[in-house]
Amino acid sequence: MKETLVHAPWKYLHAARPAIGVAVGFLMFASCLGSALGEQAKSTDMSVPTAVLSEVPLALMHNVDSNSPVHWDGKTLYLINSADGHQYLSSGPDIAHLGYRNQIHLGDTDDRLYIWIEATWKADDGTLYGAYHYEPDALCKSNDHLPTAPKIAWIRSHENGNTWDDLGFIISANPSSIKCDSASPWDVGGTGDFSVVPDRSQQYLYFYGTSYDPHFEEQGIFAARMRLADRDNPSGKVWKWYKGNWSEPAQWGHVTPIFAPEKDFTQPEGAMFWGPALSWNSYLEMYVMLLNHATDPELNADGIYISFNRRIEDPTGWSRPQRILDRAGIQKVMQGVNLSPTKMANGWYPEVIGDGPGETDSLVGRTGRLFLAGVSRLQITFLKPGEIPSVNKAK
């Protein structure tokens, strides 16, 4: 999470529901037109879906500084936003009609610290589970929050996220694996900026996040998994994907990146994918990952990328990330909103939120809202391989 001290005054705006299938030409992209980044991604034998972006009326979340998980309870949608190191809960009938936000209570110590809830998962019995990104203070420099080295903890709520039980840390890097003279102003190590989804058979929860390890070979998008059966007592039971196996302890263990950096993140020219947001796409019957792509250690972006995978348990199965929005496209989306310069320029935290009943940030159908930094002016329509883009269908 970045910009922990940014305070952006927000005026909540209601937006009309998107007009499905109405495409406006300037923002239509097919993933096959993307750039050739992500060379470490294994090629797959499947045909790759495409995504079409079309303009829709503005929808805004509250202030956002991470992925923003969504869940439903009956006909009420709940959204958790995290910003300035604190977490907020809002609810409403859909993502475009949310009420005022309330600050979440995590715990006496947690509430004093900088924490971002980045993923939730609701069990059949109504229990809401979640995971947060925690940034320790004063890691390299006294009296400074940044740079930090995030770690990930697991939480549980019986009241839709208003209060939580903290079940402990589940994913962290070795605390001595930091580099205080890194060029990054944000991260000198650690693992965070992540997303969580279950596999189709509900055996495991899969964590895909960002490794800021000082070692080039361990930087980039990492994966870890936890047995669903361990969700009430998970600490020490999560495993990182390393050299082709789920073999490394998630606490202090090594990682093999799914998408390795192009250039060392600790150097001024560092370049890598970060901050994945995952969803199961019921129309494609595939998992979809949206990604930031940083072109320097300050995390300046050259665009938003997408990748697909039929089997989340196979980290090698992700398609090569393709750009769906370039930097100019990001800035066009962000135009006119009142956010920090870095958000306005880079559109951090791309995520798709399904626009159908019951859909969320982790469950999307044929169409959804594409949010950048909590701002949505685009509908995203997923097309199966070979399917004609909806804009043509609409015509």
Place this chain on the structure above:
Amino acid sequence: MRRVTYNLGLAAFVGMLSVGLLSLTLGAYCQVSPPGAHAREHDNGALPSVVLKEAPLIQMPGVPVPERKLLHAVDSNSPVHWDGDRVYMFNSYNHPYRVMGADIADLGMPAPVQFEGDGTDNRLFMWIEATWRDADGTLYGAYHYEPDTICFANTHIPTAPKIGWIKSTDNGANWQDLGFVVEANPARIDCNSASPWDAGGTGDMTFLPDRDDKYFYIYGTSYDPAFEEQGIFVARLPFADRDHASGKAQKWYRGNWTEPGLWGHVTPVFPAMKDYTHADGEMFWGPSIHWNTYLEEYVMVLNHAVDTRLKGGGIYISFNRDLGNPGGWSEPIMILDQNQVKKLTQGGSAQPNALENGWYPEIIGTEKGQSDRLCGRVGRLFVAGMSRLEITFVRPNEKHSTSASGPQN
């Protein structure tokens, strides 16, 4: 050197109690040391002695903690300095507070100090444990910082403290943070430690300059998971680097100042007797040191933990003529046993652990200009922020008469 024979020393020492409940005299080192112990390079082996005498209560203002119904919480060493006719003291409980007055028995209301910057230090748990005032009036200090959630989410402890360096130009109302100067490798933690307080780290310290103003010597406590690095450690910071201190301190290791203050190893000045990570851990911790103008020696008082919860096993004292010679400290000798400690803290309104165990023993000179780092023949002995004892130092071979110490019980 292991201090597995303290009980023998204590037995010899207790026999030397002089008149009154809390009036006692330490004999020469050789008289109380068990066979086989050695004087560790201390001059001719003759040590000073001290006389403790009951005196009216002096209560440090401490920190009010309403949620615990504590009026005078004192949770670390409490440094003192003077500016003209005014004395300043810092008491800490998660955050440092400053008090001032005409003397240490007449101090005002505590006010929280402020750290400059974006507010990070003000949000974190920190204790100012030592200060030193420069000739130009600049006040330097060192704080003990306890990172949160080192082992477990949503919990402050166990932690792994580290030491930061600060300075103030307004007698400590506001501080500029100059960075960390002493810390352990962050991977050197043991989250399975039996200690509820510390899984690693270095803190609970004091510092003061040598007589030549060449170095500041930082004596503190190492809670390292490795037994051989547990106990009282020392590091030194060049005096000339006091305005740019971070990264300049060196730890004493295997007889030399060779290890970096940040992440380096230590060789304890007083090693742990039993592994602190185990329930029956035993070691000295939390040193407080002053230069004694009467003895012309440095004096260290120490907590002695007899388990890993830091249950008190009495208050100890050690002497050294040369602050820069970690091998020169005399064998610590008990000056108060645990029963005496409990009597001293009866009726206190500090944390029950501190009162019960007599944490944070500290000698503070009572004359104008004296402090926790400078004392003469007579001072006050505080434990847990309370003083009911006057301490009188007696030179080696000096004949001490009880009458000279004033009226006894």
